[in-house]
Amino acid sequence: MGLDIKFPIGLMFTIFGIMLTIFGFFTTGNEMYVRSLSININLWSGIFMVLFGVSMLIPAIMQRKKKNV
C-alpha cells in the first residue's frame, strides 16, 4: 500500500509540538503549572514532540524525493 506512515505521524506530532511550544512559551509562570511541579510541561513536551515529528518527517520527505527523481 503506497502510504508512508512516517509522513502523517511526523506531521501530526510537529503540529502538536508547535502548538504546545507556543502555548507553553506564552504561559510561562502561569499558576496552572503548580500542579506540574512548577515545570513548564507544555513547553518541554512541545519541544520534544517537534524534535520527534521532524525526525520522522525528514526521512519521509527524503524518500519521497528519491522516488520522484
Next chain:
Amino acid sequence: MNASFALSWLDYAIMLIYFVFVLGIGWALKKYMKDASAFLEAGRSLPAWVTGLAFISANLGALEVIGMAASGAKYGLATVHFYWIGAIPAMIFLAIFMMPFYYGSKARSVPEYLKLRFDEKTRGLNAVSFAIMTIFASGISMYALALLLENLLGWNFHLSLIISAVIVLVYTYLGGLSSAIYNEVLQFFLIVIGFLPLVILGLIHVGGWEGMVANMNSPELAHSWKHIGPQHEMGSWMGIVFGLGFVLSFGYWCTNFLVVQRAMAAGSMSAARKTPLIGAIPKMFIPFLVIVPGMIAIALLNMADSGYALPLKGNSYDYDLVIPSLLQYYLPTGVLGLGLTALMASFMSGMAGNVTAFNTVFTYDIYQSYIKPNKSDKHYLRVGQITTIVGVGVSILTAYVAAMFNNVMDFLQLIFAFINAPLFATFVLGMFAKRTTGHGAFWGLLSGILSAALVHGFTQPAGATSLIKGGWMGTTLKTFPSEMAQNFNIAIVAFSVALVLTFVISLATKRTKTDEELKGLVYSLTPKYVDEEKVWYKKPVALSVIIGAIAIALSIIFW
C-alpha cells in the same frame, strides 16, 4: 472524583487534529481497496516495523492501559509478569517456530490454518467462538471508555460512545486492515508520548525510583519475583511460569488472530517473522509506562502532603481510576488534552484490532465457508465491508448490554476464558506432531474447555462471594489466594487435559490428511526455512537471543 477536568480550546484542538489524522489515513488508503485481500489482509504488503508496532499497539487497548495501572497499584511490580514472562517468550516462539506455518501455508486467518491442518469442525469451533469473543471484547471496552469519559469530563455517555465507534468504523471501512494497522502505528507513538509526561512528573515528585519504593510503604511491591509463592496474590511459581508464562501467554500471542493477523499482513516471510520480534522490543518497556503509574499512585497516597486522592469503590480504592486521576492531578491544559487523546487512541487501536480481525474471520471462515462459497472476489470485498459496519453495530449493542447487565458480561468473559485456556495444546500438537488428527484436535479442545469449566466449579478465590468466581459445583476442593492465581491454575489443567486427550484420540483415530497435504503445515514435513536476511542482527534468531537476554536482564534487575 469530581468532574472538574477543565478542558480548554487547546485540548479540544488536539483531539480534533488527531481525529482528522486517523480519518485522513483511512481516506488516503481508500483507493487501494480493490479486492477482498487488500481490504481484509492489507494485501500482504506491509513493512516489518509497521506490522511490528501494530502488533503491540492492537494489544495496548484502553482496558489494558487502565487495567495494568490498576494492577500496578494492587500487586506492584509483580504485574510485570504479564510482560516479561507472560509475553516475550511467546512472541519469540511465534516468530521463530509458528510464523513459517501461518505465513507459509497461505492461510488467510488462524481458523483457516486449522481447516488446512485438521478439518472443518475444528475451524468452525475456533472461528465462531473467536468471532463472538472479539465483538464482545470491543463492546466491553467501548462501554468502559464511554463510562470513563462521562465520569471524567461530564461528556454524554451515548454521544461519546457513538462518536468513538463511528470514527473507528469510518477509518476501518475506508481503508480496511491496512488503515487499522497504519493507524495503530500512529496510535502507538501517541500513547507513549501522551503518557510519558505523567510518568516523568510522577517519578520526579515521589523522589525517583528509590523515593517511590520508599513511599509505597511495602517493600514487596517493588519486586517482581522475590516474594512470589503460594501466598502471593499472583500465585505460586508454578502458576506464573507454567500457567501464565506458558499456557495463557502462548495461547494468546501464538493463536489469537487479533495479533497474528498483523504479522500475516507483512510483505514477506522474513517481515512476518520479524513482526512479533519488533513488537517485543517496546513490549518489554511498556511496564514503565503503564504499571509504574499505579505504583506512583500508591506512593502519593502515602505522602501526607501530596493532596492526591484515589476515589473509593465500596471499601477499597477504585484502582481503575489510577490513570485518569493522575492525568487530572499532574497535567495542565495542553498536555492534558494530549494525555486524554492518548487514552482515546489506545481505545481506538484496540477496537480497530477487534473489528478487523472480526470481519476477516467472518468473511472468510464463516460466510465464504458455510454461507455462500464460490462467489466473486468483489462479492467478498463487499461482504467484508458490510461486516465491518455490522460488527461495529453489534459492538455498540454489546456496550449497552454491558451497561445494563454487568453480570452477563462477567459470565461471558468467564466462558471465553474457558475457551481460550486449552487452545495452545491444539496448535502445538498440530504444528509439531503430524500424527495429530482432526478428531483428536476437535474433541481434545472441547474436553479442555469442559475441564476448565469443571476446575472453576470446584475451586474458589479467597473471599469469593458469588458463584461467577467459582465453586458452583457445591464443594470447593481448593481455595486460591486470588482470582488471578485461580485462572493460572485452571489454564494449566485445561491445557494438560487437551494435550493428553488430543494425543490419545489422535492415536485411536485414522489420519485423514496425507503427508503431502500437510506439507507447509507441520514442522517435520516442511522444508526448513532459510531466512533471506544477510545482516546477522536482522536475522530472527539473533534478534530473539538479544530480546530474550534483555528480558532476563530486566527480570534480574527488578527481581
